[in-house]
Every structure is written in structure tokens, then in C-alpha cells.
Amino acid sequence: MLPLPAVLTDFFSLIFPRVCLGCEASLGRGEEHICTDCRAQLPYTDYHKLPIAENPLAQRFWGKLPVRHSLSYLRFLRHGRVQHLLHQLKYQGQQDVGRVLGRWYGHELLEAGFASAFDLIVPVPLHPRKLAKRGYNQSDSFAEGLATSLGCAWHAAALRRTSYTDSQTRKNRLQRWQNVAAVFEVADTSGVLGKRVLVVDDVLTTGATLEACAAALLAAGAFEVSIATIASADR
Numbered sequence: 001m002l003p004l005p006a007v008l009t010d011f012f013s014l015i016f017p018r019v020c021l022g023c024e025a026s027l028g029r030g031e032e033h034i035c036t037d038c039r040a041q042l043p044y045t046d047y048h049k050l051p052i053a054e055n056p057l058a059q060r061f062w063g064k065l066p067v068r069h070s071l072s073y074l075r076f077l078r079h080g081r082v083q084h085l086l087h088q089l090k091y092q093g094q095q096d097v098g099r100v101l102g103r104w105y106g107h108e109l110l111e112a113g114f115a116s117a118f119d120l121i122v123p124v125p126l127h128p129r130k131l132a133k134r135g136y137n138q139s140d141s142f143a144e145g146l147a148t149s150l151g152c153a154w155h156a157a158a159l160r161r162t163s164y165t166d167s168q169t170r171k172n173r174l175q176r177w178q179n180v181a182a183v184f185e186v187a188d189t190s191g192v193l194g195k196r197v198l199v200v201d202d203v204l205t206t207g208a209t210l211e212a213c214a215a216a217l218l219a220a221g222a223f224e225v226s227i228a229t230i231a232s233a234d235r
């Protein structure tokens with residue numbers, strides 16, 4: 001089928017307006033999912049450009065686990081575009097948010113010298129009950145986008161949850177750590193053995209979830225583990 005002439009595309013977008021997943025402004029011609037303004041205004045961390053000793057995200061894992069690269073594309077800010085994007089990704093079925101941000105971030109990482117830094121990208125898994133309810137894991141699309149840009153493999157089922165975790169929201173910091181300890185296990189041991197694995201999630205708050213995943217991967221024989229999230233909250 002031939003592509004629609006621009007006049008028809010414009011006509012269709014009058015009837016079915018395409019809006020930005022970050023700010024809900026109408027998307028212009030050539031804009032896909034996230035508008036140019038949002039792309040320019042998003043609060044990028046640029047942690048991947050910092051020496052490890054100066055990376056505030058890396059510092060959170062010091063003395064706990066050897067994490068090779070600690071990466072996060074955006075700073076998590078409430079009531080802004082980042083929260084809106086993550087809400088669309090997690091609760092409105094907009095997996096394009098993860099794919100687009102993953103592809104953009106992957107390009108940036110490539111340019112910063114991460115071209116062959118990882119052998120495998122692994123999303124933090126949802127509990128099967130939650131997965132069944134939501135229909136998708138919001139971290140999968142981010143893993144897919146990153147893998148596309150970095151030219152690297154990703155494996156949605158490399159990790160699995162061992163038990164159901166209660167909502168984290170009413171727990172204090174220590175209880176959250178205890179809650180996620182031993183919650184993850186490696187489902188595909190031969191797939192991670194000797195690999196440099198990048199574990200990805202949508203948001204990093206305490207870091208406990210990613211730390212538990214990294215611990216499971218290292219215990220299963222991964223060569224080294226790095227972490228990357230779409231956004232991270234300041235402590």
C-alpha cells in the first residue's frame with residue numbers, strides 16, 4: 001500500500017488527534033509519540049557522561065554490590081512530563097513510551113562509547129499475577145528499545161519472581177529491603193552465564209529491586225551486572 005499523502009494524514013489526525021505522550025500537545029508532522037518540545041525539555045541525568053566516582057546513582061550501590069554501570073535516562077520529577085510519560089507507559093498501555101525512550105537512550109549510550117558494553121539486556125520481571133492483570137511488563141518495551149539501538153540481545157524471561165510482594169508504598173526503607181530480598185531468581189541460567197548483563201526497570205526509587213535482580217544474576221554466574229532505568233528519583 002502506498003503511503004497516504006500528507007493532506008490525508010493531516011485529515012486523519014483531525015479526526016483521531018495524535019497527541020504527545022509527555023504533554024498531550026498535538027503532534028506535528030514527523031513527530032512520533034513524544035513531541036520535539038518534550039524531547040528538548042526532559043530532565044536528562046547524563047550520568048553516563050560522568051566518571052563513576054561522580055555518578056550519584058553509582059554511589060547508591062557502593063558497599064552493597066559490584067554494579068559496573070549505573071545508568072538512568074531521566075530524573076523522576078513529580079507532576080511533570082516524566083511522571084506523565086511513566087503513567088502512560090504503566091497504566092495506559094502506551095508501550096511506545098518505553099520503546100522510544102529506549103531507542104533514544106540507546107543512541108546516546110552508543111555515542112558515549114557503550115557500543116559493546118553489554119551482552120544481554122534483562123527487564124525486571126513483574127509477578128505473574130500483575131502481568132496477567134496489566135497484560136504487559138512496562139520494562140519490556142524499554143529493554144526492547146535499548147536493545148534495538150545498542151544492537152544487543154534482550155531476554156524478557158531471564159529473571160522471574162519467586163513470590164508475591166506486597167505494595168511497597170506503606171513500608172519503611174528497611175522493610176522494603178527485606179521485602180525484595182530473595183524475590184528474584186534466574187530462570188535461564190545458561191543464558192546469563194559469563195555475560196555482561198544490563199538489568200532495566202522503569203523507575204529507580206530505593207534501588208532495592210534492581211539490587212535484588214543484580215544479586216540473583218551474579219549468583220547465577222553473570223560476568224558483571226549494570227543497571228539502567230527510564231527515570232530515577234533523587235533520594
Ligand SMILES: [Zn+2]
Nearest residue numbers: 020023035038
Ligand atoms: Zn510533549
